Amino acid sequence: MGVFYVSVSILLVLVLIGVIDPDALERVTADIQTFITGAFGWYYLIVVTLFTIVCLFFLISPVGRIRLGKQDSKPEFSRPTWFAMLFSAGMGIGLVFWGAAEPISHYAVDSPTGQLGTDVAIRDAMRFTFFHWGLHAWAIYGIVALVLAYFNFRHGERGLISATLKPIFGDKVNGGIGKVIDVIAVIATVIGVATTLGFGAVQINGGLSYLFNVPVNIVVQFLIILIVTVLFMISAWTGLSKGIKILSNVNMGLAVVIFLLMFIVGPTLFILELFTHSIGTYIQNLPAMSFRISPADPDLRAWIDGWTVFFWAWWIAWSPFVGIFIARVSKGRSIREFVFGVLFVPSVVGFLWFSTFGGTAIMLEHDGIAAISEFAVEESLFAVFSYFPLGFVASILAMLLIGTFFITSADSGTYVLGMMTTNGSHSPGTRIKLIWGAMLSAIALVLLYTGGLQALQNTMIAAALPFSVIMALMVISFLKAIYKEAAELGIGQIKKQRR
Numbered sequence: 062m063g064v065f066y067v068s069v070s071i072l073l074v075l076v077l078i079g080v081i082d083p084d085a086l087e088r089v090t091a092d093i094q095t096f097i098t099g100a101f102g103w104y105y106l107i108v109v110t111l112f113t114i115v116c117l118f119f120l121i122s123p124v125g126r127i128r129l130g131k132q133d134s135k136p137e138f139s140r141p142t143w144f145a146m147l148f149s150a151g152m153g154i155g156l157v158f159w160g161a162a163e164p165i166s167h168y169a170v171d172s173p174t175g176q177l178g179t180d181v182a183i184r185d186a187m188r189f190t191f192f193h194w195g196l197h198a199w200a201i202y203g204i205v206a207l208v209l210a211y212f213n214f215r216h217g218e219r220g221l222i223s224a225t226l227k228p229i230f231g232d233k234v235n236g237g238i239g240k241v242i243d244v245i246a247v248i249a250t251v252i253g254v255a256t257t258l259g260f261g262a263v264q265i266n267g268g269l270s271y272l273f274n275v276p277v278n279i280v281v282q283f284l285i286i287l288i289v290t291v292l293f294m295i296s297a298w299t300g301l302s303k304g305i306k307i308l309s310n311v312n313m314g315l316a317v318v319i320f321l322l323m324f325i326v327g328p329t330l331f332i333l334e335l336f337t338h339s340i341g342t343y344i345q346n347l348p349a350m351s352f353r354i355s356p357a358d359p360d361l362r363a364w365i366d367g368w369t370v371f372f373w374a375w376w377i378a379w380s381p382f383v384g385i386f387i388a389r390v391s392k393g394r395s396i397r398e399f400v401f402g403v404l405f406v407p408s409v410v411g412f413l414w415f416s417t418f419g420g421t422a423i424m425l426e427h428d429g430i431a432a433i434s435e436f437a438v439e440e441s442l443f444a445v446f447s448y449f450p451l452g453f454v455a456s457i458l459a460m461l462l463i464g465t466f467f468i469t470s471a472d473s474g475t476y477v478l479g480m481m482t483t484n485g486s487h488s489p490g491t492r493i494k495l496i497w498g499a500m501l502s503a504i505a506l507v508l509l510y511t512g513g514l515q516a517l518q519n520t521m522i523a524a525a526l527p528f529s530v531i532m533a534l535m536v537i538s539f540l541k542a543i544y545k546e547a548a549e550l551g552i553g554q555i556k557k558q559r560r
Contacts, residue, residue, distance in 0.1 A: 063240055064243045064244055065482035065493065067244050069496065069500065071244070071248060072500055075507070079507030079510060079511050083507075083510055086507070087511040087512040087519075090512070090519040090523060093519065093522075093523045098366035098522060101526060102354060102366055105370050106351065106353070106354060108529055109197050109351075109373045112201055112536065113196055113351075115204060115536055116200045116204055116207070116400050116403075116404055117196075117400070119207075119396050123547070123552050124396065124547045125397030125400070127550075127552065128394065128396070129211055129215060129388075129392055129399060130392045134393045136393035137392055138390060143391070143394075143402065144402060147402060147403060148407055153470060154257050154463055154470065155257060157442070157463055158260045158438075160414055161418045161419055161441045163193070163368075163419065164190050164418075165422040165433050166186075166434065166438070167182075167189055167190065168185075168186040168423050168426065169423075169433075170434050171367075173185055173186075174361075175360075178427070184338065184339070187342070187416070189350065191340070193368065194411045195412065196404055198376045198408075199403055199407055200404060201377055201532075202379070202380050202383045202387060202403065203399075205380040205384030205535065206383070206384040207388075207399060207403075208535045209222075209225060210388035210392065210399070211396075212225045212542070214392045216542075219484065220487070221481065221485045222246040222381060222481070223243045225539070227538070228541045229537065242531055243482075246481060246528060247478060249381065250379075250381045250382050250477065251504060252520055253375065253377075253379040253524070254379070254382060254470060254471070255504035255505040256505070256518075258502070259508055259509050259517045260517065261463050262282045262286050262505065263439045265463050266281050266285060266439065267437060267438075267439030268442075268443050268459065270440065271436075277437070283506060286502050286505060289464065289471070290471070290499070293468045293472045294495060294499075296308070298491055298495065315465065316462060322454075323455065326450050328421060328424050331421075331424055332416050332417050335416050336412060336413060339416065353365065370522065371518050371522060374521050374522040374526075377532065378521055378528065381477070385481075386473065422441060422444075431444065433445060443456045471498060474498075474501055475495070475498045476494060478497040479493040479494045482497075508520055
């Protein structure tokens, strides 16, 4: 229970500072963000790219045959069901929030290359959006899930981040070192999930403002978070039961309906052509984008800090949460199949999503039909809907989708945090889950109160840095363990022929 009390205490201090002196918290988080992006932006780019390379390596490595479980174990879920679960993990508030907002911003507001409003700007906008939501993002999730699943299911270790580092630290992971590692993982997870909940509240507020002229302010966002908190607290109280499963299915259904609606009534041919072309430019430019830091161009460097470094930090902070989920549903898969499914399937789904919503927003602006870029970030998706048939219906469905994602993300977050703070228990107590639910909502509110979206981004980048170091250690530990096992099994070795 030490991890629980230490983590809660640290986060309570953050909440109290935000309530008592919000200006000080905003100033401190902004200073930390400026320092980290300035001093460690290069590090984020390198470490995330290395995670991606390690994942891709296992597609061709002989050790990719090793299973996440006993070698004769079978997957718990069918392949279509498993793919659907991966899609569900990747389909969250973030995709809905940024679906139209990120591409249109890169095209018309803040270009990654300095080109605005041109045909070149369209290509640049989409390839960098694909970059932020593609292989690198899923490699961050995938590497955490892979390491957790390997040690948990194949070696019977506890479902804790610290347990994956036993090949490096030995039994010390059961003592103080392990507790420090788990506390860092918990705090990163809380900040990551709370940031996502903050984005969800802001976008629901934006939708209500666009459709019904509801004011956009902290009071409305507080009421939104309060209502949703009550709903996911009820779900957390009843446990992982039919309610959360029903909501997960509702998420999938609403996402599919909204996607098909926009795909059909929107510029279908343009979407398909943009999707096809953008995949080509994404693959062609992937190495250059992966290491792009622009040391001699302050404007482009500021863009990288505000977008790429922010997204890498967001995925890192979310990785314990998503990683545990992916690990739990991937037992019995081979490492090779796991890597292919986790990296490529959700990435392609995300590319289709951004091509549809972001491509439609760009087309409206490029053809002079509507200035989508002039709307607030949280209103851009609803502005796109308004120019097409059934736009009002699509907007209502989008707000419902954000609400259900809000509930399921927070509910799942309370479970994972409960698991992480009760020594890896798969059945954390209700009281623990309710405390984490309250903490997630409080952190989201405090960050919105102290500085809105910018405060969310600043805190995210700060929280992710220490956990990225733990992730790097997890990779080293995993490689050490798996190649030791591969040698014992004779995998990848060339057997000497008898003379």
